Amino acid sequence: MPLKLRGNPSRKTYSEVNMVTIKQVSEKAGVSSATVSRVINNTGTVKEKTRELVMAAMAELGYRHNVVAASLASNKTHTIGYVVPELHGSFFGAMMGGTEQALRQAKKHMLIATGHSDAQIEKEQIDALLSRRCDALILHVEAVSDEYLVNLVQQGVELVVVNRFIEEIGDNCISLDNVKGGYLASRHLLDIGHTQIAYIAGSLFKADGKNRLTGHQQALADMGVEYTDNLTYEGNFQAKSGTEGIRALVARGAKFTAVACANDEMASGAMIALRELGRRVPEDVSVIGFDNVDFASYLSPGLTTIDYPVQKIGSMAAHWVLERVYGHIRHEYQHILSPRLILRGTTSSPE
Amino acid sequence: MPLKLRGNPSRKTYSEVNMVTIKQVSEKAGVSSATVSRVINNTGTVKEKTRELVMAAMAELGYRHNVVAASLASNKTHTIGYVVPELHGSFFGAMMGGTEQALRQAKKHMLIATGHSDAQIEKEQIDALLSRRCDALILHVEAVSDEYLVNLVQQGVELVVVNRFIEEIGDNCISLDNVKGGYLASRHLLDIGHTQIAYIAGSLFKADGKNRLTGHQQALADMGVEYTDNLTYEGNFQAKSGTEGIRALVARGAKFTAVACANDEMASGAMIALRELGRRVPEDVSVIGFDNVDFASYLSPGLTTIDYPVQKIGSMAAHWVLERVYGHIRHEYQHILSPRLILRGTTSSPE
DNA sequence: GCTTCAATTGTAAGCGCTTTCATTTTTTAT
DNA sequence: ATAAAAAATGAAAGCGCTTACAATTGAAGC
Numbered sequence: 001m002p003l004k005l006r007g008n009p010s011r012k013t014y015s016e017v018n019m020v021t022i023k024q025v026s027e028k029a030g031v032s033s034a035t036v037s038r039v040i041n042n043t044g045t046v047k048e049k050t051r052e053l054v055m056a057a058m059a060e061l062g063y064r065h066n067v068v069a070a071s072l073a074s075n076k077t078h079t080i081g082y083v084v085p086e087l088h089g090s091f092f093g094a095m096m097g098g099t100e101q102a103l104r105q106a107k108k109h110m111l112i113a114t115g116h117s118d119a120q121i122e123k124e125q126i127d128a129l130l131s132r133r134c135d136a137l138i139l140h141v142e143a144v145s146d147e148y149l150v151n152l153v154q155q156g157v158e159l160v161v162v163n164r165f166i167e168e169i170g171d172n173c174i175s176l177d178n179v180k181g182g183y184l185a186s187r188h189l190l191d192i193g194h195t196q197i198a199y200i201a202g203s204l205f206k207a208d209g210k211n212r213l214t215g216h217q218q219a220l221a222d223m224g225v226e227y228t229d230n231l232t233y234e235g236n237f238q239a240k241s242g243t244e245g246i247r248a249l250v251a252r253g254a255k256f257t258a259v260a261c262a263n264d265e266m267a268s269g270a271m272i273a274l275r276e277l278g279r280r281v282p283e284d285v286s287v288i289g290f291d292n293v294d295f296a297s298y299l300s301p302g303l304t305t306i307d308y309p310v311q312k313i314g315s316m317a318a319h320w321v322l323e324r325v326y327g328h329i330r331h332e333y334q335h336i337l338s339p340r341l342i343l344r345g346t347t348s349s350p351e
Numbered sequence: 352m353p354l355k356l357r358g359n360p361s362r363k364t365y366s367e368v369n370m371v372t373i374k375q376v377s378e379k380a381g382v383s384s385a386t387v388s389r390v391i392n393n394t395g396t397v398k399e400k401t402r403e404l405v406m407a408a409m410a411e412l413g414y415r416h417n418v419v420a421a422s423l424a425s426n427k428t429h430t431i432g433y434v435v436p437e438l439h440g441s442f443f444g445a446m447m448g449g450t451e452q453a454l455r456q457a458k459k460h461m462l463i464a465t466g467h468s469d470a471q472i473e474k475e476q477i478d479a480l481l482s483r484r485c486d487a488l489i490l491h492v493e494a495v496s497d498e499y500l501v502n503l504v505q506q507g508v509e510l511v512v513v514n515r516f517i518e519e520i521g522d523n524c525i526s527l528d529n530v531k532g533g534y535l536a537s538r539h540l541l542d543i544g545h546t547q548i549a550y551i552a553g554s555l556f557k558a559d560g561k562n563r564l565t566g567h568q569q570a571l572a573d574m575g576v577e578y579t580d581n582l583t584y585e586g587n588f589q590a591k592s593g594t595e596g597i598r599a600l601v602a603r604g605a606k607f608t609a610v611a612c613a614n615d616e617m618a619s620g621a622m623i624a625l626r627e628l629g630r631r632v633p634e635d636v637s638v639i640g641f642d643n644v645d646f647a648s649y650l651s652p653g654l655t656t657i658d659y660p661v662q663k664i665g666s667m668a669a670h671w672v673l674e675r676v677y678g679h680i681r682h683e684y685q686h687i688l689s690p691r692l693i694l695r696g697t698t699s700s701p702e
Numbered sequence: 703g704c705t706t707c708a709a710t711t712g713t714a715a716g717c718g719c720t721t722t723c724a725t726t727t728t729t730t731a732t
Numbered sequence: 733a734t735a736a737a738a739a740a741t742g743a744a745a746g747c748g749c750t751t752a753c754a755a756t757t758g759a760a761g762c
Contacts, residue, residue, distance in 0.1 A: 021748055032712045037750060044751090045709060067483045068422045069748035072717050077419060079462070079483075087448035088662070090441040090645065097438035100465055109483065111430070112461050114451055132418045132460065239649070268649050275651070294441065295646030298590070298619050300626070311439070372718055383742045388720060395721090396739055398728095420718035423747050 020063045029057035040065055071133065080321055081129030081137040082110045085117045090294045091310055092140070095162070098314025099138060106322055108135075119143035130157065136325045138162060138317045142206075160320045162313055164207065165336075174316045174335055178208050181306045181339035182215020183222075185260045185288045188304075188341055190223045193349045194258040194286060197225075200245040200270060202237045202262035209237070212262045212290060230254055235266050242269025250277065257285060257350040264289035264296045264305055271299070271346070286347040290339075301345025309337050371414045380408035391416055422484065431672055432480030432488040433461045436468045441645045442661060443491070446513070449665025450489060457673055459486075470494035481508065487676045489513060489668045493557075511671045513664055515558065516687075525667045525686055529559050532657045532690035533566020534573075536611045536639045539655075539692055541574045544700045545609040545637060548576075551596040551621060553588045553613035560588070563613045563641060581605055586617050593620025601628060608636060608701040615640035615647045615656055622650070622697070637698040641690075652696025660688050 022040075026033040031050055038044040039054045046054075057063075071077040080103060084092040100110060111134060115122035122141045129137055137159040139149070146166045152159060153169045165175045189197050199216050202209030213232070220227045231254050235241030242261055246269075249256070259274075261267040267289030271281055279285045281301065289296060289305035296303040316333040323331040373391075377384040382401055389395040390405045397405075408414075422428040431454060435443040451461060462485060466473035473492045480488055488510040490500070497517045503510060504520045516526045540548050550567050553560030564583070571578045582605050586592030593612055597620075600607070610625075612618040618640030622632055630636045632652065640647060640656035647654040667684040674682035 019748090023748080033749080034713080034751075035711060038711090041750085044711090047710060050711085064478075065482050066423075066748055068419060068428060069717090070750070071419045072417075072423050072719085073748080073750040075717075075750095087451055088441065088445045090439065090444065093441065093444035094439045096463070097465075100438055100463065104465070107479075109479065110463050112447070112451065112463050114448075114455070127415075128458075128460065131416050272651070295649050298646050299649060300623070300651065370718090374718080384719080385721075385742060385744095386740085389741090392720085395741090398740060401740080417718055420747090421720070423749085424718075424720040426720095426747070 020061045021066075022063075025054065025057045025061055025063050028061060029053045075133075077133045077135055078108050079132070079134050080108055080110050080318075081113065081126075081132070081134035083113050083115050083122065083125050083129070083137065083139045083141055085115055085140060085142055087112070087114055091291075094310045095140070095314035098311035098316075099318040100314075102315045102318030102322065106326065106328065108321075108326075115141050115143065117142045119145075123148070126152070136160070136321045138321070140164070158321070158325045160317045162317050170335065172320075174313055174320065174333065175337070176308060176313065177336050177338055178211035179215040179218065181290060181308070182212035182260075182262075183219045184215070184339060184341050185212075185290060185306050186216040186219035187222070188343075189258045189260060189286060189288060189347065190219060190225065192286075192347065195225050196256045196258070197231065198246075198249050198254060198256035198259040199232045200242055200249075200259060200261040200266050201232060201234045202266070204234055206237075209234075209262055216260055231256060235262070237263050237265060239265040239269035239272075242266030242271075243273040244269075246270045246273035246277070258287070258347070259285060260288050260290075262290055264291045264293045264303060267303055267305070267346075268295075268299060271303075282346050282348040283351070286350075288347055292342050296342075297344065299346075304344045304347040305342050306339045307342050308339060313337060371412045372417075373414075376405065376408045376412055376414050379412060380404045426484075428484045428486055429459050430483070430485050431459055431461050431669075432464065432477075432483070432485035434464050434466050434473065434476050434480070434488065434490045434492055436466055436491060436493055438463070438465060442642075445661045446491070446665035449662035449667075450669040451665075453666045453669030453673065457677065457679065459672075459677075466492050466494065468493045470496075474499070477503070487511070487672045489672070491515070509672070509676045511668045513668050521686065523671075525664055525671065525684065526688070527659060527664065528687050528689055529562035530566040530569070532641060532659070533563035533611075533613075534570045535566070535690060535692050536563075536641060536657050537567040537570035538573070539694075540609045540611060540637060540639060540698065541570060541576065543637075543698065546576050547607045547609070548582065549597075549600050549605060549607035549610040550583045551593055551600075551610060551612040551617050552583060552585045553617070555585055557588075560585075560613055567611055582607060586613070588614050588616060590616040590620035590623075593617030593622075594624040595620075597621045597624035597628070609638070609698070610636060611639050611641075613641055615642045615644045615654060618654055618656070618697075619646075619650060622654075633697050633699040634702070637701075639698055643693050647693075648695065650697075655695045655698040656693050657690045658693050659690060664688060 022033045022036045026036045035046060036054050038046050039051050111129060111132060113125035113129060115125055122144045139159055140162050149161060149166060150168045153172055159172060161173045163175050165173045186197060201213045204210050217227050233245035233248050235245050259270055261270055267287050271287055274281055274285055281287050289303050292305045292307040296305050319331040319333040322328040373384045373387045377387045386397060386401060387405050389397050390402050462480060462483060464476035464480060466476055473495045490510055491513050500512060500517060501519045504523055510523060512524045514526050516524045537548060552564045555561050568578050584596040584599050586596050610621055612621055618638050622638055625632055625636055632638050640654050643656045643658040647656050670682040670684040673679040
């Protein structure tokens with residue numbers, strides 16, 4: 001005997017109302033449900049005539065494919081799980097935008113989750129996405145350990161880690177060459193004649209912060225300028241710490257004609273402090289940022305900075321997935337992307 | 352006879368490897384699979400003792416719930432489909448962030464799609480999300496007609512339209528009072544003594560653009576200042592059109608001591624043009640924007656503007672869904688949100 | 703016309719879970 | 733102790749689809 005209807009009978013939701021199945025279509029078209037499935041998925045061989053028959057039946061009944069059922073049966077969800085620290089700000093939107101663009105054409109979708117830079121939450125979210133049987137994961141996670149991620153890969157989880165490099169699973173990583181970026185920034189300053197260059201670093205416990213500083217040091221070394229801790233201030237990637245950095249540097253009597261910052265927010269903060277101190281940018285002090293965030297061009301003068309090709313990283317991640325998980329061919333991707341210098345108005349030769 | 356294994360046998364994906372089922376758990380625990388399901392979902396009544404037994408079996412086997420199968424059986428996916436025009440920029444990230452925060456606690460997830468302000472694409476995306484059996488949709492769509500959306504609602508699709516108001520389905524809409532925002536901006540300018548106020552409008556074929564201008568006109572009327580087209584320029588919401596707006600206004604001989612812009616980008620553009628013309632902000636000309644985007648506070652002087660509570664709109668949408676679709680109680684939400692004035696440095700009384 | 707092989711279609715067994723209903727066990731009241 | 737009520741559990745029928753395999757049809761070759 002048949003079961004009763006499920007769900008709350010008092011409110012007809014969309015899914016209860018519109019539930020034309022493949023079975024009904026097959027009956028109306030006078031074929032088997034297997035054939036209907038074949039035309040839906042465009043698999044197997046179907047005679048043009050029957051195909052039209054099925055299409056007509058689907059149209060007439062207003063059939064809508066049930067992807068959930070298909071996923072269960074085929075063990076493929078055509079869904080990519082995406083973990084980012086936060087959704088606000090322009091960085092992750094740009095990255096996801098890059099991914100989405102590439103995935104849309106392949107009819108894949110993204111299931112989004114935020115990790116809040118908290119190991120516990122990051123793990124829970126990864127878990128949830130795995131429970132939802134995502135075909136692959138794209139992870140920008142900051143708190144979880146390298147080991148944890150390596151482990152997932154070894155368990156056979158298809159994942160790509162973005163903006164982070166882990167030796168053991170380098171093949172699953174797509175990241176920016178931050179050392180090179182740091183190098184490019186300071187090298188630019190050196191090239192236009194500066195030798196007294198202050199550096200406002202990002203949090204040094206973060207790989208980005210450390211690597212960018214390393215690049216700065218390499219540039220100095222390459223050009224025969226001695227590096228001194230006295231000209232370096234460790235900020236925390238927030239605008240405010242840029243302001244504080246300048247004040248601290250000046251307070252300790254540091255002399256500089258240029259300041260390189262580990263990101264644009266801090267550069268913006270630094271410019272505020274410089275203005276307060278009556279130092280003009282770029283006439284008295286040149287400033288260079290890092291990331292090339294949206295507002296960099298809105299500052300005045302426009303901020304010279306290092307471009308972080310974040311959208312490209314997002315699309316590389318998509319291509320990785322398309323090739324590795326879905327077997328689409330000719331999807332090329334690189335693992336380490338290069339930053340490049342964006343010249344605007346905050347740098348000029350010292351007087 | 353049993354079917355053969357499916358999928359590509361050459362590469363063991365995660366899902367092929369780790370496929371402990373509820374059945375196996377039930378056997379190990381010596382209970383039926385129904386009971387296992389009960390403990391997983393915390394439904395029905397399960398004795399504490401058996402519950403522990405099941406938990407232990409799950410832990411030992413490394414069981415992972417298969418949400419896809421559960422969705423098929425229960426006809427609920429715990430997934431919200433989200434359509435936004437684009438992912439880049441900070442606006443939609445902030446909105447989705449607001450939604451995500453509210454949904455995370457309820458263990459719902461978001462499936463993201465972009466509509467690119469193209470009716471065809473928007474429809475396809477809505478369709479795809481429906482095929483994936485999202486329990487509800489949150490839509491910021493710009494190209495699709497009111498009628499189309501009304502129709503969906505009438506078909507029983509659970510959806511909430513954000514940043515757009517449609518009379519017939521007002522209950523499904525969450526939007527900003529743009530007229531009020533426009534009013535607030537110009538009213539502020541009037542209150543501090545300006546009477547010659549230029550207005551750089553957004554695209555007037557868009558509801559936002561039109562409503563904000565209406566607010567501006569109402570403020571003028573309220574304060575007994577006559578409105579004149581000569582002081583209004585229709586831009587397109589891009590920074591450049593703000594620059595062009597000022598130039599055009601000046602070129603046509605318009606006299607003004609303040610300029611209200613329909614968004615922050617145009618305000619930023621306007622400031623650039625003003626600077627070119629040697630007019631100081633705010634000493635010679637006051638400027639006010641609209642939206643309070645991220646970079647508004649980074650400009651110098653900081654941009655006085657109208658706050659668009661976009662994150663709040665995102666969270667309201669989540670609450671709507673939580674209450675209406677999932678029956679969670681005490682999830683309050685408003686349909687029309689109010690903007691408010693953010694005072695920074697670009698406005699002052701005329702000299 | 704008859705075989706052979708390829709193209710097309712159908713049959714039916716799952717995919718892993720939820721949920722109704724029936725059954726069994728436990729508790730409570732008398 | 734015993735009947736009645738409540739709590740806990742189990743059996744099994746789907747949810748709507750995919751897909752291996754079998755069966756059928758059609759075309760080509762001789």
